[in-house]
Amino acid sequence: MTTFYFVRHGKTELNLSLRFQGGEIDSPLLPVGIEQAIQAGRYLSDIRFDAVSVSTQKRAMDTANYLLKENNFLDGLTVQYHDSLREIKFGKREGAEIDHTDKQTDYLRNRPDLYDPTDFGGETIDSLVARSIETIENLSEAYPDGKVLIVAHGVLLITLINALVGKEKSKWREGGPLANTSISILEKDQNKKVYTIKSFNDISYQSQNEEA
Template sequence: MKGMEHMTTFYFVRHGKTELNLSLRFQGGEIDSPLLPIGIEQAIQAGRYLCDISFDMAAISTQKRAMDTANYILKENNYLDGLTVQYHDNLREIRFGEREGAEIDQTDEQTNHLRKRPDLYDPAAFGGETIDSLVARSTQVIERISKQYPDGKVLIVAHGVLLITLINSLVGKEKSKWREGGPLANTSITILEKANDQSKYMIRAFNDISYQSKNEEA
């Protein structure tokens, strides 16, 4: 290890649980539903867990469920003075086209591809967004931030499909495995690091919900 190695550390957090999560409906990039009380509570707990991390910036999806989650997290943080907060359309969830808000059909072939074989997923029939588009636009945000903050600690608050495919892609998995380890739990924390002379990211924590109190979910 060289003494002067630069490293960006990303803290990826999925938004809190929403009404549409509970009712098992598609909740993509063009729809929002409110955080449930348990989702708010978990976001506050995540904020307390991260309260002593001095973030250099926070990059947040422009969807309300992510912005609300980020607000609850940041409200608990002890080092907000001078924090840069940015909102990014490119961190919005994958778009499900005509399926937005519809009940999830567990027997549907494309739904199964989305969950298990993202390399085979083809949303053309319902006007959805491709996995390649999702990963390309989210990766663009991450790469730009890691150049801007070569020694930075960065909070990212976004969405389930976006985060698991982005994370698996950043650590170098092939496309067929971009859903491995998913779905990420609501308000789970995944930490990735990248030394600036490396192309791949290393996982320091994955889908961490160890901080959540064991309240019964209402």
């Protein structure tokens, strides 16, 4: 049984300003985002991870660093960085203010099976899920009885989780969006080759201070 701990990065400046923040752009963690990562780290401090895999984007790497500083079992633990865990690419929309009346934005959030980013040079949902699932499957094979921490991004994680548990493509965004530094735990039964959600979008550990 492989147990995955999926954590979204802490809140950033672009999250606060409600702008597209995809795989080709970054913005710094806000003070509250740093505090969220520290609190998540304290919550997971007694978990002995066998592997840590992190997106190569700075907001995810910074979140992982703050989180891991709180862990009690760092000896011998190595952190792997994966381009395949970067956020979905929004092409020309990177950094632009989110227009909630836009058809493709609505599809991305509610009907990912209809999402077509061709006009603005974005990445498809199929590409996002294919690259991230490959990484997760490789990790499950490498650590069949291990605990694996994944630190990545909101769209990537919600689509990945829903795809792993076998939901149809139209429901890959179901249950989203994930909160910043939320923790979702999935187990993979190696015999049955199925993933089961044990905890989803958990922020119960966070303090109530959400001021930036």
